Amino acid sequence: MVEKLLTQHNDIPGSHTIEVYRSLGGYKSIEKALAMAPEAVVDEVKKSNLRGRGGAGFPTGMKWSFMPKTPTFPDGRPKPKYLVCNADEGEPGTFKDRLLMTQHPHMLIEGMIVAAHAIGASLGFIYIRGEFVFEAKRVEAAIEEARSAGLLGKKVLGRDWAFDLVVYRGAGAYICGEETALLNSLEGKRGEPRLKPPFPAMVGAFGMPTCVNNVETFCAVPVIINDGAAKFASVGTERSGGTRLFCVSGQIEKPGIYELPININLKDLIEHCGGVLGGKKLKAVIPGGASAPMLSAAEIDVAMDFDSLAKAGTMAGSGGVIVISEDSCIVEVAARLLKFYEHESCGQCSQCREGSHWLARMFHRIEIGQGTAADLESIAGICSNMAGQTICAFSDAVTGPALSSVRKFRQEFEEHVRLQRCPCKPENHVAKHDHHASAML
């Protein structure tokens, strides 16, 4: 097994304290990075082939290079630049950032200090989903420790460079994981995505040039600086370097977080996690968080890196692998996912607001035995009016589970319509009473 780069110190008592973190070699990359020119740090990250771990898989070094060098206001005063950590972790099936913040908050802080040097930021925000109360406190305590150690503040390590961090808590909205929605939320507004351009690198938080990266992305930065880009890039593929924290959940024997080469084969990953729960047969896998189109059991011989999964018609997304066994009804799973999207659509674009509602209603209807053949025919049409038609990618995400489930498990859907009940449940089964869903039938 390839060595772990980020989580080799899991479960060491006190790993979240600066003392233990330093005793394990923590904060070494800062001296090294500060001795380098910012451009050299950006180059190193480019060479590592690190791609964003939040979902989109955008090359991190390139994202950093989009930041303007010396932005100014019209009157010539310099504009501040901001660094933002996306710790909103909301994609169903994803739970790695929670581990990193709980056990290794100083790794995140170290990565953010290096990134701030690279892009010239004066202030960084860590936007943590509101439900993570414990995690937010832990990161705040770590920031306080780092400040006392002179790693943050008006003079970082005694140099003529000010950089500080502040934790900002979300309040329960999946869409705030979308970076421009996050920026609006950070400004104390509704978390509605912004039209792009302008991109955050030009007009970001509070109108200033801003760079947003995921927790795991920042945590990889110290590793790259310490051991060199070449070593990081030697793991994975030519276009996607390093290890990844795969979050494996659902009907699997050993759910959990597994740090493995980013291009591990999905089949091997499932085997590595002990196989399907209870020795059952595999039905489907959602390979990259809820928004990633499902793969059928016949399609799991595929590498998990961004490009391979894209080629397979799905996406690596946030690294959330949800395993579905033969015991589960695909229609019910898809209906559950669509109910989620219906709940979380921010409502700004009508295609998404209405489309996610229609789809949720339709899938629920089919599941409880009230669907028609016409419903099945309408799904693709609704989806084509959603994907690519809206301000952000949420609408596209909704179509992931909707289209893939109907296309790959069409027989199951048709069976529901034909029998006018869910074939996976006993004939006398009474559907779970869902006030909301019944009201919208």
Add this chain to the structure above:
Amino acid sequence: MIIDQDITLKMDGLRQHLPTEQSLLLPLLHAMQAKEGWISGDAIKEAATYLKLPIARVQEVVSFYTMYNRKPVGKRHVQVCTNVACFLRGADALVAGLEKRLGIHCGQTTADGRYTLNEVECLAACGTAPVMQINDDYYENLDAQVIGTIMDTMDRELSTHG
């Protein structure tokens, strides 16, 4: 007045970092809810006055985010994740069990004001599914028995401390 000295101090601390007054809104609402348990109409007006924002700016934020309770909740706010990973691990049966135990449906509060029960979307702890959150704390690797023990403890705590 909900915004007391503690909250004011907290906001003054954040002001050192946050570039605008409006950006204090989410932390302010969190602090007000931590004190009151929910965000009332009066709380919205008070927050608007404190941050010199139109009431509508505050109202639209309160209604956007699910964590801000727009009606009072019980002393223990039980939120069970029923999103896909928890669903695949039997969360629906756990919700049904809790509804039965508490004698309420999701979205309701017990008559004695002790418990509010809700389904919640993904809590990002899918590796230890099914999970629930009670007030600020996560409870993981749940099954009917574990939930029984947790709820018994809650019952005792509420009887002792009121």
